[in-house]
Amino acid sequence: MDRYEFKLKPIGNAAIEAYKTLRTNLMFGSGGEKPNVITVSSSLPGEGKSSTSLFLAISFAQLGQKVLLIDADMRKPGENPANEKGLSYLLEKHLTVEDAICSTNYENLHFLPSGLPTQNPVELFSRDRFSVMLKYLVEDLHYDKVVIDTPSAGSFIDGAVIAAQTDGTLLVAKCGSTDAGSLMRTKQQLESLSVRIIGVVLNVMKKGEYGRCSTYKRYVRYYAKKSKWL
């Protein structure tokens, strides 16, 4: 198994606590089955999907759970861009899952890089091979949690196609930047594909800034009420 090294900038205790709270809500919140395969999505680029995916995955791994982080952003692969061993090759049938997964510098956390960019990510994610792979990861390779980082749902349909095949989707909104209209359009688009939205993460919220994010409050509460996860 290849090894991948995540190099993280320090994020501070408040952020670490926030990810622990998110993890706890996902694990113990009431309201239906607990999600094992989680998509992380957002309306627009740069709102914090990749960061949230990574920190959430690390947070689960620190509890001793066997976790796989998948970089499914084939539009702009963030990790290992030059490596052929990744999801795109795997879905094109050139690789086995076992050959593509890397260990990491975090105990219990494995990583599946996106691989080389491909012209047809939507088709790749729409084929049976993707959903069969997700089932195999949970049932045969015994991952407790699979966290999938996606491209922004407002720009590409890939994220919605992926989300529709997973147990639940977290929507990331960037405080002071994401507008409520974009968030609602993304929510509606995802729900039209029967995606289960399990919560909203307000990212880049500084201390004392909750008031400034009041536009989102009702959406956060709305999701919370509906999904009972946050």
Ligand SMILES: Nc1ncnc2c1ncn2[C@@H]1O[C@H](COP(=O)(O)OP(=O)(O)OP(=O)(O)O)[C@@H](O)[C@H]1O
């Ligand atoms: N909570 C945060 N505090 C400070 N910086 C952050 C935070 N979350 C993300 N960032 C920074 O913002 C930038 C964009 O974050 P990230 O790559 O996670 O977004 P993304 O939604 O995955 O973007 P893209 O749509 O381009 O894939 C990065 O430089 C990241 O380090």
Ligand SMILES: [Mg+2]
């Ligand atoms: Mg990203």
